[in-house]
Amino acid sequence: MTQASLHPMLNVAIKAARAAGAIINRASMDLDILKINTKAPNDFVTEVDQAAEEVIIETLLQAYPDHGILAEESGRTRGNKTSEFVWIIDPLDGTTNFIHGFPVYCVSIALAHRGVIQQAVVYDPTRNDLFYATKGRGAYLNDKRLRVSKRTRMSDALIGTGFPFRKGDNFKRYVKMFEEVMQQCAGLRRPGAAALDLCYVAAGYYDAFFETGLQPWDLAAGSLIVTEAGGLIGNFTGESDYLYQREVVAGGPKIYGQLVQILTPYTRVIKAEEETATAAAAKPAAKSAAEAVAEDAAPKKRAAVRIKKSDNGAPV
Template sequence: MSQQASLHPMLNVAIKAARAAGAIINRASMDLDILKINTKSPNDFVTEVDQAAEKVIIETLLQAYPDHGILAEESGREYGAKHSEFVWIIDPLDGTTNFIHGLPMYCVSIALAHRGVVQQAVVYDPTRNDLFYATKGRGAFLNDRRLRVSKRTRLSDALIGTGFPFRRGDNFKRYMKMFEAVMVECAGLRRPGAAALDLCYVAAGYYDAFFETGLQPWDVAAGSLIITEAGGLIGNFTGEADFLHQREVVAGSPKIYGQLVQILAPYTRVITAEEAEGDAKPADGKAAGKKKTADAAGVVAADAAAAPKKRAAVRIRKDELGGEGA
């Protein structure tokens, strides 16, 4: 029996939704000249394709599970049940800038969190028809192939993925310092421009690790489960599990992850509740606010805002990723 035939019912619905969104994206990629593009903020774009893909995902999910909640990049918490224990976390098109330019590196990302723990994850690359997916406790897969993180143990041999800051207000100088600190210690750095896909590349062993700042929950929720189910580790820059709302993430095979955390720990920056107030803005531009975002996703550590300014670097095991902030 193929792996596909024995998937969890909720994962099957997520795959159906991801493929429907991928079909919309593929059709639109054939005629980029007529694409309508809006600017959310400088260098941060949204297209009618993002919105159409998100619409079909939400419709597919709520048709099957009308009592579930939704946290989506373009519409925030506008759809779905507001206080459900089940929340779908959706990025309909991660890598919009690549898509606009015809660079075939973008994907659909869908995760399901239950009581704060990501249980199901799908990342679909429509250009390659590559389907990455995982169910908590049942492993991670690319199409029908089981995924495992790489076996490399030395950072000097490692290929590391990253993402450059691009929004106004991002701390470019801080990023350049950490970029240099990592670059001189590893075999190479890559920046394709779609974080959800980058995380899957860690799970598949294409990268040995990945780090980025400025990410939102929908960028990392699905990829985080796919990585841990492939035997990898994921956390914030000090190795703690509250990365989803801290806008910083590092992931990798266990040995490389530990070495990368040591390099990145000095660059960590605790996000306060006030700073997170602008997180997860719906399409109309009104801030959802951290409280609403956290309630919807069920995935933020309750004491994240009260975390100390200096935190010791710690290793996070796969079995520690449950509970709040996972």
């Protein structure tokens, strides 16, 4: 797709991503003076994250002042909270890489309409690589059409992942997954920026990707880029409910199916159809897309969690 043929909303997102990328690139040349705050152990935010997010939001709202915003650093404080259009923004995915000078990080911007991702941009400022997609029109890297890998055997597959890093993450569960996948594939990689990982699946660099603990802004743009490149994305049981479930698997169709089979026993998605139906009946009929996105992104209090067990009966 040439720039002239891009959807107007995608063009605005690209403009915003490039503006944020310029801020990130300038800051990367002087990391010694960078101010870093800790949101939680091993979870960092810099003044660059905040400046990049600000320029993205300003660019988007200047073009579409009535749209909603869900951003990693500022949440829902900006934009129209009742709009059916919601921009989902990660201004700097891979902050830990960035502050160490490890050149794997990106800007991620997606537009959801009534909860469905319609436009997506992931920009890698260190390589000047622009991944983008419009729903129904394919996925691209710069001007090149993307297609997922055609590999069909897990033993040939290169698979991307992300390690848990927050206090309270289930490290033992992850190590079991890691061990099982590692023994069945050709190799595992962990560069450290999930939005780029999903783009690597779309480009065929990886045959598949899986991770736990991700937020909507980590996944929103990359998920559309994967599907528009012919890939599949879901939770560990292969269902499409992944954006707010904190577990995701993506890949070319054959490897995706095999990886889902491996990961299904490790799912933490809670099945509660009856509770969901009851809650839906009790809810007001109308809810804006912005409210739905923010509500789903908020931490949930859940009762009666079912722990999945492995074949030997031990909790996983």
